[in-house]
Amino acid sequence: MPKPPRPRAHLSTQILTRLALVTRPMTLGVRALVVDDQTRVLLVRHTYVPGYFLPGGGVEGGETMEAAMRRELVEETNVEAEGPLTLHGIYLNRAASKRDHVALYVTRDFRQIGPHVPDREIAEAGFFSIDALPATTTLGTRARIAEVLTGAAMSAYW
Template identity: 60%
Template sequence: MTLGVRVLATDPAGRLLLVRHTYVSGWHLPGGGVDLGETAEQAARRELREEANVEAEGPLTISGCYFNPLVGGRDHVVLYRAARLTIGPRPERNLEIVAADFFPPDALPDDTTPATLRRIAEWQGAPPSDRW
């Protein structure tokens, strides 16, 4: 089994943090794989720092655990929520991240990925799914 994390992070204005990668299309919630010896929460915090220069304050809240059948048939994604953030300057483009920015929930980029849109809809009250 493989395990990944994503973070639904909101700034004080209620905007959502999304990232664009160099290796896949669309805007995604920040996140990635859990490294050897790392807890899922540690991975979520690391990914926020690495991808967006954002630090989550206080404990993260687990929002759900989802089966991701598109990645080897054994992948799961733990989704965390973070509302108290320390936001640094937006990082410059690097080998992994093209852009990271905050967007109002009603003005998301057109190419926000379907899985990201499903998680945002659940955050807004839609019935939850168990699949990424």
């Protein structure tokens, strides 16, 4: 059975990605695997690209990876990490570019500071059982969850 076609990113996303590669040839992003006391994971659904992802984003100039992760968690999900974040790994994200790297942090120590209100970037944010992830959860997201929560072999690639 043939695979269904992958959804194309919006033209504006493609243009911004190419512009970032020209102006910042090496990119660094962060993602968080937030796990609650029921072993559910926090996922987001963006407005501009299909699928569910771990929350995160880009590291700004002068910002540490951990500071970027804390900022992105609050901005995207209204979740505030309490205590240290554990760095699980740094991955090459070949799907974005040959020079895009993503740091994955894990935390179980957090608090919800308010409900997520859909905005121009994040359409939905919520906790999902690892046995019932949304069908459109990305392969990279599924692989990172499996590495951390089920002991799957770690990859160097997102």
